Structures are given as structure tokens and as C-alpha cells.
Amino acid sequence: MKSKKRAVAIVLLAVVTVLLFVGSVLVKPPGAHADIREQMRNAVLHDDDRISLFGLLDVNPGLIAAFSVTAVFLVFALCMRIFVIPRFKIVPGKLQLLLETAVGFFDNLAKTNSPHRNRFLGAYLFTAGSYIFVSTLLELFGFQAVTVTGASVALPAPLSDINGAIMLGCLSYLVILSGGIVSNGLRGVGRTLKEFSLPISMSFRIFGALLSGALVTELVYHYMQLSYGLPILVDVLFTLLHALIQAYVLTMLTSLFYGEVSEPVLKKQKTQKTQKAH
């Protein structure tokens, strides 16, 4: 009986797939008229898909996505703070374990890479890591927003917007610089300024990684022949993967450089230098 039911289910699935395939060939997709080069250009420069921010300003969809992510985090964090955290137990449940693992991971990352000063760094890494991971996953859901021209656009990852990426790269650099100043004063500033390419490299690394992901996805979805099975790999797995990788890379780099510039100067080095000079 079971094998018969299974055979019927497989046949039905095959029929539905064939029908969908035929339907998609016969019916032209709504974006069929759009030029792929135009779509790619819009994904980078957002010339035609700007969204009005409360009627005050026309902004890139990435900024709206960033505010949406913050709103999602606010609701989630409030729920956790009100309903979950007060009920924390010594032996954690699944949700408590998830929260503790996330906090503990970034806290340990800060402590490992910057053993001398890490309290603020841990909080920053937690925020940046969570933001990159969750905001990158946002593009999986394809939440729609209306542009100023009245068209519909799927909200992209906020960091695939150059402005968002520059903000995060430069802010991370400023955090590193602040660590250097607080720990070593002018020497810390000198140490940080030596890595002057950091804000650019961090900004464009994250921008390039997330934008390329978005562009590849756009490309795959543009061609109907590629939109069977492949999106499972390209869209879901790749998005998950680069969300994880980018969150890890930026937090790791920030903590490493922060640890380096905030490391106290050893007196031995001075004496060795003076001995060498003599």
C-alpha cells in the first residue's frame, strides 16, 4: 500500500513539474522585457528603484532593508528580553542555548583576539555579526517594497548597498582606532593609521561579496532555463554560506586589528632597542 501511494505521489509531482515547466515556457515572465544589463545596473546604482523614506528623502532599497532589519531585531530583542531572558535557567533550553551561543561566540572572539581590552569590542562584534548575518538572509525572503516610480522591488541585503558597506567598514575602522587611542594614546593612533587601507578593504570586501551574490541570483532568476533546481543552490545555500562567511570575516578582522592596536607596549622592547642602539 505504501509503495503504491509513493508511486502515485511521484507521478503527481512529475506531472505538476512538467505542467509548471510548460506554463513557464508558454507564458512570458513579467520582467521578460527588462534588459539584464539594466537590471544589473539598477542592482548596483539603484537609479530606477529608489524608495521614498517617509516622503522626506528618496533612498536606496538597501537603507529600507537596513531599517527593516533593525525593526525585526527590535521586536525579537524585546520578546527575548520580556519573555525569555527572565526565564533563563542554569541548565539552558534550546532558545536560551542559541542566545548564549551567539553572545558567547562573539564575546570569546573579542577575548581571544584582544585579551587586554574587549568589553566594548564584544558588544560591537555581536551587533555587527548579527547585523551582517540576518540582513544578508533578508534577501532570501524577497520582501517587496514600492519604488518612487510605482514599481515593485525586492528588498536586497542592506550591505549590498555601497553606502551600508562603507558605513560598516569605516565604523569598524573607527572602533579599531578608538581601541588604539584608549589603550595606547597617540601610539595607538599611529598603529591604526598604519592600516589606512582597512576601511576601504573592509567596506569593499563586504560590498563586493554581497553584491556579487545578489547579481548572480538576479542573473539566475532572469533566465527561465536556470530557474529550476539551481536557485536551491545559488539562492539558499550560497546566501546562507556567505552570510556566515561575511559575518565571520568582518568580526574576525575587526577583533584582530583591535587586539593588535590595543595591545599594551612592553617595556622590554624599549630596553632591547636601547641596548641595540648602544
Next chain:
Amino acid sequence: MPLNIDWQQILLHLLNFVLLFAILYFLLYKPVRKFMAKRAEYYETLDAQAKQALAEAQQSRDAYAEKLAAADAEIADRKKAAFAELEEASELHRHRTEEQAKKLIEDAHASIEADRTKMLQEARHEITGLVAEAAEKLVTSDTTAQAYDRFLDTAERGESDV
């Protein structure tokens, strides 16, 4: 600006991130970290208590071991003293017994000597008595001349025998 870089939007992104930082820090990161620190402190307290209890147990064990050792030593001392006392008592008893035995022997010797003396005296008395009786008989049965003759006969016989 090239690449659609817009400072206004960068600042808005920054504002958004600062808001996010505040939200996550005060609502999630700080309370969770606080709880984790509290739990770590709880386990450290438990660990410290366990270590303290272990140290106390070890201390009690050492104290008991020390007491046991002292008790063993005391038992050994007392045993030794008891053995010495016992030996002394035994020696005293043996000495007394020997003295008693010696006294008994001496008494026995004295008694035997007394008996012997007494017996000799009694025998002497008896012999004296018998001699006297015999002499009396002689005296009473014969005349003096007869006795004198008999005496001379007896004396002659005695010489001839010699």
C-alpha cells in the same frame, strides 16, 4: 558621487546601526552576558564550596588520622606499661612464692629437727627409764654381793671377749 555613494545615506545607515547597537546591547547582549557571568559565578561558588568541603574533609581526615595515631601510640604505651606492670607483678609474685617456698622448707627443716630432737629426748628418757628400771630390778632382785659378783663375772667375760 561615483558608485552612488551618498553621505546622507551613509549617515542614515550609521544612525540605523547605532540604534541597532543600543537595542542589541541593552536588550540582548548585556542581560545574556550578565546571566552567563552569574551562572559562571554560581558554578565557581559551587566549585569553591566543594573545594572547601573537600579541604575540610581532608583536614578532618588528617585530624582523625592524627588522633588515631595518638590513640595507637597511647595504646602501645599503655600496653607497654601494662606489660611492665605485669612483669613486675609476676616477678614479685615469683619472689614471694620463692620466699614462701624457702620459708616452708626452712619450717619443714626446723620441724623435722624439732621432731628429731624431741624423739631423741624421748628415746633418751625411755632408755634412761629402762636403765633405771633395769637397775632397780637388779638392785631389788639380788643382794649386793651377788650383784657384785655378777658384775665381776660380767666384767671378766667382757675382758675375755676382748
